[in-house]
Amino acid sequence: MKKINADKMLIVDLYSGEYAKKYIGHEDLNLDKNSIDGDFYGYCPPWDGVVISKLGATRNMEYIDNITIVYVRKKKGSNNREIIAFCLNARVFKHPQSGIDLNRFIDKDGDIKVATYSIKSDNMYDLRNRFNKFEIKIKDYNNYMFRRQRFYGGKYPELDKKIIYYLEDILDNKDLLDNDDSEEQEEIQMSEPANAQEIQDSAKKPLCIVRGNHGEIIAKNSKITKSALIASKYSCAINLTHKTFITKNGVPYMEGHHLIPCTVTNSQYFWQKFKKNIDCFENIVCLCPNCHREVHYGNWDGKSEKIKVMLKRQEDKLKSIGISITEKDLLSLYKQ
Ligand SMILES: [Zn+2]
Numbered sequence: 434m435k436k437i438n439a440d441k442m443l444i445v446d447l448y449s450g451e452y453a454k455k456y457i458g459h460e461d462l463n464l465d466k467n468s469i470d471g472d473f474y475g476y477c478p479p480w481d482g483v484v485i486s487k488l489g490a491t492r493n494m495e496y497i498d499n500i501t502i503v504y505v506r507k508k509k510g511s512n513n514r515e516i517i518a519f520c521l522n523a524r525v526f527k528h529p530q531s532g533i534d535l536n537r538f539i540d541k542d543g544d545i546k547v548a549t550y551s552i553k554s555d556n557m558y559d560l561r562n563r564f565n566k567f568e569i570k571i572k573d574y575n576n577y578m579f580r581r582q583r584f585y586g587g588k589y590p591e592l593d594k595k596i597i598y599y600l601e602d603i604l605d606n607k608d609l610l611d612n613d614d615s616e617e618q619e620e621i622q623m624s625e626p627a628n629a630q631e632i633q634d635s636a637k638k639p640l641c642i643v644r645g646n647h648g649e650i651i652a653k654n655s656k657i658t659k660s661a662l663i664a665s666k667y668s669c670a671i672n673l674t675h676k677t678f679i680t681k682n683g684v685p686y687m688e689g690h691h692l693i694p695c696t697v698t699n700s701q702y703f704w705q706k707f708k709k710n711i712d713c714f715e716n717i718v719c720l721c722p723n724c725h726r727e728v729h730y731g732n733w734d735g736k737s738e739k740i741k742v743m744l745k746r747q748e749d750k751l752k753s754i755g756i757s758i759t760e761k762d763l764l765s766l767y768k769q
């Protein structure tokens with residue numbers, strides 16, 4: 434996993450400043466893949482350019498590399514900011530660059546202007562569709578934190594820590610989504626089922642966060658998953674006729690999948706919002722290995738169709754423990 438360094442982090446506030454008055458700004462193109470070279474170019478409100486010395490640059494440098502850029506915007510109906518995107522290993526320029534050869538134009542009241550940029554990266558994690566966005570509660574800091582529409586890592590060390598934790602968790606989710614793979618499935622095969630009381634309590638049990646290979650992860654209870662497989666009579670939630678093979682234990686081989694992915698971020702979100710642990714009986718779907726692989730490794734069209742089918746089957750069970758989630762929100766948890 435890529436480690437994020439607070440000293441090399443720049444938090445940029447989009448869609449405020451001049452933009453808030455006219456709804457047109459150079460930042461309009463910040464999250465878009467450039468049509469010419471496929472990189473991402475970001476505007477940072479000028480205020481005499483980015484102070485790249487705060488990111489570790491020495492005096493003669495015109496730019497600095499390996500910077501983490503965190504884009505935030507004002508949350509609707511509040512002064513707080515929410516993280517909408519970030520990119521890793523960006524190059525940050527001391528002076529805004531023109532970008533005229535990059536076909537980046539904005540229309541200011543019929544006046545076509547070239548959008549300038551100060552940030553360049555080959556990657557972008559767009560979080561606008563995530564429903565549990567990280568929020569910076571302005572009142573906890575000082576009112577001027579975004580006066581220049583940016584601040585640098587190191588200014589608010591406690592906040593840095595929280596932001597980095599959040600971003601690294603997102604980076605880890607990909608690993609985690611792959612994580613209910615071989616090792617975990619093997620454990621489920623060998624596991625005893627949970628008893629009725631354990632099943633009933635599974636959604637109420639506090640989260641069990643442990644250190645994994647790539648940071649913190651949720652320790653899942655394989656007994657609960659085993660019980661979910663038994664309850665589904667070992668039939669695939671996508672299509673009951675999907676056949677596999679018979680295991681050493683004499684039952685069809687099936688795999689357990691957490692419909693709301695059991696990442697640390699998701700688990701904490703559902704714990705805070707619904708007081709529910711998503712490593713619970715009601716959140717576990719029985720899938721044949723083929724469908725399960727597709728949910729993790731398939732292209733978006735096939736994968737999203739399966740997610741929708743699973744939600745239809747599982748919806749009522751989730752509601753029975755007080756969790757409601759829309760199709761759109763669930764899909765956003767699978768989309769990075
Ligand atoms: Zn899975």
Ligand SMILES: [Zn+2]
Binds near residue numbers: 669672721723724725
């Ligand atoms: Zn299947």
